[in-house]
Amino acid sequence: MPGYAGLRARLENDLLGRIAPGTFQFVPVQTRIDRPSKPTLMLKLSSVARHPGAQSVLAPTFVLTVISEKTDPGQADEHLDELLDILLAPIQAIRWVAFRGADKVAFQTKYTAYDIELEALTAIKKPTQEA
Template sequence: MAGYAEVRARLENDLLSKIEPGAFQFVPVQTRIDRPSKPTLMLKLATVSRHPGAQSVLMPSFILTVISEKTDPGQADQHCDELLDILLAPIQKLRWVAFRGAEKVAFQTKFTAYDIQLEALTAIKKEA
């Protein structure tokens, strides 16, 4: 059975292999950004929950944050909608990942972004 780090790495690799190379800056951890120079993706493990049908199986959920580099609020809002459209097709090609929703947020209170909720359909067994 894979661990959380392995599932996260698989999600990162699978997603990045399905989007245009160089289209996004990928930051593998949640961190501060002074000013993104292009659209930026950040991935974090958000929650771990028990599988409803199996007591010893855990299901990790992730947040993929996509951040617009635009500073004008109107441009950034429209740009984020376009970035979400760009990402949803490759996300849906990942058969082992379920798209659960997307919420528009303010990243570091100054950049427009979406938090995309993803759930790994690959379960992780708890150690006995």
């Protein structure tokens, strides 16, 4: 699986392999969710930029959204603090991505969430020419 789809799949596998199975519902694309039944993770590629220090290196940025299923704002805040604790150690263990920060956001206006920004590095792929 080449390109950014391959990077996304690698990030998904590396992250989920470090978290206890069943802890989160994982949604591999940005989409609407009717009602999360448990803590939910959603992964998206949000941007790609040229790395400032190397001409042929790209820095794709992924956003991992962690959503609390709790609708009470106080409970959701506490729950998200716990969820960040669960996620940050496994994220730090993935050596090919860098944690850039986490911003509190509203998901579908009803659920409290964090957008966790992760940056990866990859070489610029030159297109192959067919004869």
